[in-house]
Amino acid sequence: MNVFVYVVAAFIAIGILTIVLVIGLAWLSMRIQRLEDRMTDGPSHKDLTAIRDRLGEMSGHMNALASQQQVSTQAIQTIQKHLMESDS
Secondary structure: OOHHHHHHHHHHHHHHHHHHHHHHHHHHHHHHHHHHOOOOOOOOOHHHHHHHHOOOOOOOOHHHHHHHHHHHHHHHHHHHHHHHHHHH
């Protein structure tokens, strides 16, 4: 008798949880639809991907410029060192 009561209670709990889950998913779907309706002028996935790719390219260019600047600074320091040595 006790096992039967527990099984019935478990099925009732599963049923209630299923109903709550379905209601929650319906509410979430409604919220997403409302948000999509408002976001008609927002960027698309393709727009965001293009921006990300462009930022990656710019980052690469900035790293190359920083590397070139470092090489130029080292060259200037070497020239200054030789000029100071020749003045002595």
